[in-house]
Amino acid sequence: MGDHLEIMRRVGKVLIVVGLIDICFMVYCLANGKGYSSSLNIFALVAGIFLWRGSMRAARLVTRYSAFGLAGGLGLCLLLVPFMRPAGLWLAEFRLSPLVTLASIAMMVVMLGLLLWTYREMRSPAVVAGLVAASEDSAVPVRYFVIGALIPLFIAVIFHFTLHGDIGAKAIELAKAKYGDSYQYSPTSFSEAGSHASVTLDAYNSHEIKSVTVGW
Incomplete structure (x- = not known):
C-alpha cells in the first residue's frame, strides 16, 4: 500500500530540485536584465513538497498539469514553432549562436522528458490505486491533453491568418x-x-x- 507514497516522494524530490534550480535561474536572469519565461519554478517547488508529503490531491493536480504541459509542449514543437519562424531564421540563428540554439533545444527536450516521466510515474498502477483509495479522480486526464494541444493550435491558426496573411x-x-x-x-x-x-x-x-x- 505504501508503494504509491514511495513513487510520489521520488517525483516530489525531483520537482523540488527542478523548482529550486528554475527559481535560481529566474533570479539570475532578472538581476542581469535577461529575458526569462518559465511555467515551473514556484509550481514545481510547491507541488514537489506536497507530493513528498504524500498528498493525493497534489498527485491528481500534478497528473493533470503534466498531461497539459506535455500536450502543449509537443504542440508547440510541432505546430507553433514552424509557423512562428521560417527555417532560414533557425539556420541563421544556429550559425550565429550555435551554443545558445543547442541549449534552447536541449532545454525543451529536457522539459518534455521531465513532463513525460512525471506523467508516467503519476499514472503508475500504485499511484492510481492510491487515488482511488483517497476518493480522488483517477481517470486518464483526457480533457487536459486536449486543452494542452488546442492552445498552440489556436495560436498557430491566429498567427497564420494575421502575420502570414x-x-x-x-x-x-x-x-x-x-x-x-x-x-x-x-x-x-x-x-x-x-x-x-x-x-x-x-x-x-x-x-x-x-x-x-x-x-x-
Missing part, C-alpha cells in the same frame, strides 16, 4: 523599403491602436539577426 506581407514590404533587401524578414508580433498598426519583424541574413518595427 496580408498584414505580414505588407509589413515585409515596408521593412524592405526601410531597411533594404539585404535582409530576409519574418513577422513576430502585431499591435493595433485606433487607426495605427505596427508589426515587429526579425530581420536576418548570414551576418546578423535584429528586431525591426514598421507601422502604418
Whole structure:
C-alpha cells in the first residue's frame, strides 16, 4: 500500500530540485536584465513538497498539469514553432549562436522528458490505486491533453491568418523599403491602436539577426 507514497516522494524530490534550480535561474536572469519565461519554478517547488508529503490531491493536480504541459509542449514543437519562424531564421540563428540554439533545444527536450516521466510515474498502477483509495479522480486526464494541444493550435491558426496573411506581407514590404533587401524578414508580433498598426519583424541574413518595427 505504501508503494504509491514511495513513487510520489521520488517525483516530489525531483520537482523540488527542478523548482529550486528554475527559481535560481529566474533570479539570475532578472538581476542581469535577461529575458526569462518559465511555467515551473514556484509550481514545481510547491507541488514537489506536497507530493513528498504524500498528498493525493497534489498527485491528481500534478497528473493533470503534466498531461497539459506535455500536450502543449509537443504542440508547440510541432505546430507553433514552424509557423512562428521560417527555417532560414533557425539556420541563421544556429550559425550565429550555435551554443545558445543547442541549449534552447536541449532545454525543451529536457522539459518534455521531465513532463513525460512525471506523467508516467503519476499514472503508475500504485499511484492510481492510491487515488482511488483517497476518493480522488483517477481517470486518464483526457480533457487536459486536449486543452494542452488546442492552445498552440489556436495560436498557430491566429498567427497564420494575421502575420502570414496580408498584414505580414505588407509589413515585409515596408521593412524592405526601410531597411533594404539585404535582409530576409519574418513577422513576430502585431499591435493595433485606433487607426495605427505596427508589426515587429526579425530581420536576418548570414551576418546578423535584429528586431525591426514598421507601422502604418
